[in-house]
Amino acid sequence: MTGGLSRTKLASYAADRLIAGDQKVIEELAAYLMTARRTKELDLVVRSIYEALEKRGVVIAEVVTAEKMSDDLRSQIAKLLGAKQLELREHVDQNVLGGVKLSTPTKILDATLSHRLMQLRERKI
């Protein structure tokens, strides 16, 4: 493999194989990036894979709340994202005070109280 493949093509290929249940593609991709001396692009490639997966209905979302999430909340988030397959990575952070922060590879919904207070503070002149 020579260093001519674009990130989008790599991500698309990896996403297809991951959906098909082939986890080995991750190792192959890592080996390719090392061989092609493109390890600096690792974060971008991972992000591109997330985006490619999202386009295919597989969403990996990070959720930050002040309290532990309930099943009701999980179902509401799934409904909101409308994904065929959803993987939620949940984090509890007391600093957000309340509300929820939902991040997908392409969107961010910050409805936390700390964010609202920050927005209020940004209104300072």
Next chain:
Amino acid sequence: MNSFFTQFAATEAHNAAEKPDIFTSLGIDWKLLVLQIVAFLILVWLLNRYVYPVFLRIVDERQSKIDESLKAARAAEKSAESAQDKIDEQLDQARLQAKDIVTTAKDEASAMLSKADEKSKANAEHMLETARDEIGKEVIAAKKALHNETIELVAQATEKVIGKTHTAKADASVISDALKKAEK
């Protein structure tokens, strides 16, 4: 003396007795008369020649000096009159000039006062305007500070209140509302 006259009279009488003409009868010696006439003429000539001219010259000179003096006196008088006129004229001019100078000085003083007054008014207005500007800026700054302080206080108070009173139920409600809004 008496003898002289007596002798002279006797001589004359003797002569008269000798030449009984008109001169003799009148007691005139024509020779003596001629001599006297000649002497007189010589005297007149001498006087005319040497004395009268000197006198006349002296008189003329004196007359001319007197005339000159008179002329000089008249000229001096005229000059004095003229000088007095000139002095009067100069005094009048000086008075007029002094009056003009005083008037001009008054006008200039008035103008200077007016100018100074205008300048001081302008300065005062400028200072007032500057003070207004500064006060306005300070008011704006104070409003900003108050606004920012209020926001900070509200944020801090909200943080504290939420930290103490926010329940899981309330949080779920907040999250639910946020997700519903996001759906829309």
